[in-house]
Amino acid sequence: MQLTQRAKHVDRHPMTWIERLYFWNILKGMLITLRHLFKRKATINFPEQKRSFSSVFRGLHVLNRDEEGRERCTACGLCAVACPAEAITMEAAERLPGEEQLYREEKYAAKYEINMLRCIFCGLCEEACPKDAIYLSQTFAPSNYSRKGFIYKKDDMLIPNPLTEPETYKKALGERPAKMIGNQ
């Protein structure tokens, strides 16, 4: 009985002496190889060559600072609630007197983690954040040998301070304009 219309009939007749030489089949194979030599390559020489991403590409998360270098995150948990993969966990802490130049709000994330093995890079955490404290950058999570290496901690994601490390800040910002992440 035929289950689909795509079934292929296999020819099982005994091979002729010409077929047993395999010449025609080898030639067919060579022609296919030759055709691929002139086709546009599907792969690139990464990491020497980098693919250009679409302007809406969503990559690795960055925890943002404001223009005075203070952490924007107030540990409200909205990103964790919005995350469909339940990849975000955090612990809140109260800002102490004298820490105003470190944290923008009275509450901040003492611990902030994203499990990149769960993350589907949907960008809902960025959408949900009322403080422009998190955004998805134009870089992707590097490969790793252990599962633990994919649990990104706050220090792995926090953008460098624009006042004390302007060069590394610019590099971390990448091609994403500052106004897109709420810093203008």
Ligand code: SF4
């Ligand atoms: S990008 Fe999506 S899946 Fe990943 S942490 Fe944000 S909300 Fe969760």
Ligand code: SF4
């Ligand atoms: S990143 Fe934004 S949404 Fe998430 S806890 Fe911080 S302030 Fe709230």
